[in-house]
Each structure stands twice: as structure tokens, then as C-alpha cells.
Amino acid sequence: MTATTPRALLLHGDRRTRQLLRRGLACHGFEVLTAADGERGLTVLLDELLDLDVLVLDADLPRRDGWSLLRLIRSAGGERDLRVVVVGRGLDPARCAQLRWLGADAALDLAQGAERIADAAEGTAVPSWPALACA
Template sequence: MATQAQHTDKVLVVDDDSRIRDLLRRYLTQEGFEVLLAEDGKALTRVLLREPVDLIVLDLMMPGEDGLSVCRRLRG
């Protein structure tokens, strides 16, 4: 009988506030998720070029490229 490989959902947390990133990382890790972190839209792009993610938790009010702009860019 073949067994399926266990898949852990990957969540990318994007926020310019390191305290919020850390809080979400700790909570989501405790809930069984693999958590990746990014501090802005550029870091998000670097992560996505390396590996796919299942969900992105995106801060809307980041300095520079705000979360809505990042979302539009990802959808486009």
C-alpha cells in the first residue's frame, strides 16, 4: 500500500512590522503551518521566485508599495 507524502501548507506573511510577522509566525507554526516571512513587496517577490506558497497574509498599509498594489501586481 503506497503512502502519500505529507504536505504542510505554506503561508507567506508579509508585513513591515517585525513584531507582527513574529507573532503570526509563532501562531501559525503552532497550528501546523510552514511559515515564510517577508518585510515588503520586494521580499515577497524573492520568496515567490524560490518556492510556491498556499496562502499569503498581506499587510495593506506598508510603506513603499502598499499591500493593495502588491495584490494587483500578483493578480496581473
């Protein structure tokens, strides 16, 4: 039996951040699909859902923010097999807790870096401050 390459959908509004996170995920063995806004991301997500392992989602996406996408994903059919990692700038512990309550598997501030975000996408992140309340 051959192992399949894990697939990630990365939704982030900033091109440079998207490229950085894409490289981090690829270095962790993910095949990475990307979109720059929430509307396009939702289209790709619906097309690829059954073949995705993780969604890395910008909390502040243009055209449909990550908060509303997360609510939609978790409420529409209760899709729980898809791991969701939400990233953003200035995600304090309270915002992270809200995102986790909405159904994010992990919520990380971008300052924690692409490596830590890729670890969270794999489900291997070890919580530490400031991630203690966020991972």
C-alpha cells in the same frame, strides 16, 4: 502517501506583528517564510510561488504596499491557486470589500488576532462582526 506541510509566506512591515502572526500560523501547522517589505516579499513570492499555499499580506507594507501586490498577483497570469489573506489596522468593511474585489480570499483587521488570521489562512474562518464584511 504522506501529507505535506502547508507553506505560508507572511509579509508584514512590523517586526513584532510579523513574529506574532508567524507563531499563529506555525501553531496551525504552516511552515512560514517571512519578509518585512513588499519588494523583498515579491522576490520571495516569485521564488517560492509553486510551493506556497497561502500569502498573508499587510495592506500597508513598506516599499510596495499590499494593495499593489494583490493587484499584481491576481492580474499577472490570474494566479488563483494561491490563497491570499490581507491584514491591516483599521480595515473597515468598505476597505475589506475593496480588497475582496481585488482578489483577496479574506481581509481581516489585525484586532481580530493571530488565531483568527491563521483560521483565514487555512480557509476555516467563520465570519462574525466585525469580520462579517471582511472574512
